Amino acid sequence: MLSSSKLNSVCAERKMSLEQLAGHLAHGGMSTDDALRALKNWQKNLLKPAPKTEDVERLADGLGVAVGDISEWRASYRYAPSSPRKARLVTEMINGRSVQDALDVLKFEHKRAARMVEQVLSSAIANADEQEANVEELYVCEARVDGAGRRIGTKAWHPKDRGRAHPIRKQASHIHVAVAEI
Structure with missing residues (x-):
């Protein structure tokens, strides 16, 4: 791309x-x-x-x-079951790092969104490898998270006092990662 x-x-x-x-x-x-x-x-x-x-x-x-x-190579995970705020914490850690360093950071990160970002990064690396890029010299040039709204199937309510109900709002996100050669 x-x-x-x-x-x-x-x-x-x-x-x-x-x-x-x-x-x-x-x-x-x-x-x-x-x-x-x-x-x-x-x-x-x-x-x-x-x-x-x-x-x-x-x-x-x-x-x-x-x-x-x-050129740069991209991959994305649309409607990932994680809130954008939590996923941004993970993508900020890998932005600008070399690919191998970013994979190491994500491997030892305990946040749930780290597994999703790791999958997207691996897909971007595979896209670059397919286009015969030098995988050893790749770095993460862009890692961002966009909000995707409410997750599908999470329409639920918390019962509250005096007959009230508060909605449960579980958010989804779009995770985008791009890698490029140095």
Whole structure:
């Protein structure tokens, strides 16, 4: 998957304009205008249209860098049965660490959300390995948790005094992890 922050930094470092990159991207069957429009979206982290593997390879060739230098690999766990507040404590511990160090931290963490984050991190590593990235040089570039609302099937009530009832609100969360090469 194309990383917009890495793409922006490499473009600034190489002093490449969007028009030059659109010329490299247009060789794959896109028109120059469509390629320029797609590049502007990709620089803003709007992945519409989604960049294909061939597009990322053409961009890397046009910039003169390896494909791994502008890529990152993601995985997510949607509607994880943990509150976002509790899961954020775990993701903050691994953000910015090397992959092996993050796996070691999660292995010895006693929080319930650590197992879920460990699964997502392992999936992101497998995605990177499938794209032939160097697994030894991966680090966690992004680990975040978004709220997903109330968990399905948790509509229950605590009986209170004088006929009242208070709802039991069990929260769900979306866990997102991205890894990139150093």
